[in-house]
Amino acid sequence: MKNYLVFLLASSIFSFTSSQDAAEEVPTVVEEEEDPFYKTPLNRLASSASNFAYDLYRAQALKNPNSNIFMSPLTIATALSSISLGGGQRTESLIHRSLYYDLLNDAELHATYKELLASLSSSPKGLKSISRVILERRLKQRIDFVTQLEKFYGNKPRVLSGNARLDLAEANDFVQKRTDKALKFFKDMPAGISVLLLGAAYFKGQWIHKFNPRETALRDFHIDEQTSVSVPMMSASNLPVRYGLDPDFNCKIVQLPLSGGVSIMFFLPLTVTQNLTLIEEGLTSEFVHDIDRALQSVTVTLSIPKLKVDYAADLGGTLQEMSRFSFFCILDFLKSRCLL
Incomplete structure (x- = not known):
């Protein structure tokens, strides 16, 4: 993830320097190519x-x-x-x-x-x-x-x-x-x-990279700054995921693969005190698609609630x-x- 962030920073610096060197050139309009998706x-x-x-x-x-x-x-x-x-x-x-x-x-x-x-x-x-x-x-x-x-x-x-x-x-x-x-x-x-x-x-x-049931244990899950509940949490070390950090929403994003070409995304605020409304209000199909393209493959230690939603x-x-x-x-x- 550090390499990914450095790449973005380097791109910004390069663009800024290039624009200074080319100050005397006639600006050209470049049409943004439609996303093939x-x-x-x-x-x-x-x-x-x-x-x-x-x-x-x-x-x-x-x-x-x-x-x-x-x-x-x-x-x-x-x-x-x-x-x-x-x-x-x-x-x-x-x-x-x-x-x-x-x-x-x-x-x-x-x-x-x-x-x-x-x-x-x-x-x-x-x-x-x-x-x-x-x-x-x-x-x-x-x-x-x-x-x-x-x-x-x-x-x-x-x-x-x-x-x-x-x-x-x-x-x-x-x-x-x-x-x-x-x-x-x-x-x-x-x-x-x-x-x-x-x-x-x-x-x-069905998880592509399965969690070991013996690693599942009760842990605190924070609902907000004052409230936490004890829930079964699945854990794994050296887990292959796709990962990113969104500075606008101040959150980490982890994508886990499932069988059949399906995946699931988790959005985790960087601070417990952060209101999830900011993330929820910003969710659009275009945003999720852009995030999906930007995530990087890494290995992490991850704990997530055991999911069964009815x-x-x-x-x-x-x-x-x-x-x-x-x-x-x-x-x-x-x-x-x-x-x-």
Whole structure:
């Protein structure tokens, strides 16, 4: 990491000296080359969905400041994207703007989604992600909506029977089958719904460089300056990781590889007193992509909490409160049956 920091400093000095020597030269404008990562529809779609998810995470964290939050950007964005197929131009525009799709310039958005979902379902990433549109009985379905939903997203809308017990059993059965019985989703079926967007995700990661279970022990985990809790901490020495230091957010960043080409990033403030809000507010797809490119391969001694996160939430209220997305209007459309 020292070499990496020195390289950045040397680059700055070199640029400064060169500009002095060339003071008499006529300045030229150099166009910044587009990052190749964003040239493919799949990556642009993933980036847009991630930016929506960071916005949603911030809104959910604001409502639940003391809770662990675990969300699947793909699951939530897929559910909203699928319902946009049934909307008029204004509703579709609202949803797409909410998901940053208006920046994609991709006429084949839903076909790209189909490609993305197919690539994830066929790869050994340990991820099970599902979404489904559930409708009340009295809603009339447009045939083209049903056809497109099945074509691009792989399932038809589910129509409620009116029997809450049977509808609950069917919804949970659908989730369990699609996640290899890893999840049981609903404890009860929401009442008075016109359209329910059901989303669920299950992820079981496998470390490439495994932690020795005998090194796991209870240690203090600092929540803030005054509060710490004792949790099982996994530890390893000489662990190969990708590592970086972000001076703007005043934090260390460690990336650990998982099987299936997946990785996990940890952001650790340099001081216990630091508020995590600064880091949370700065999270964007572009920032994470830039960080990923800048991290350096090193070996470290690392201790992290043993992770098992189970999270369920009704996101309807949070979506409505995200005023810049105008989800209140979208939900009004659903209730007034203008969407389908």
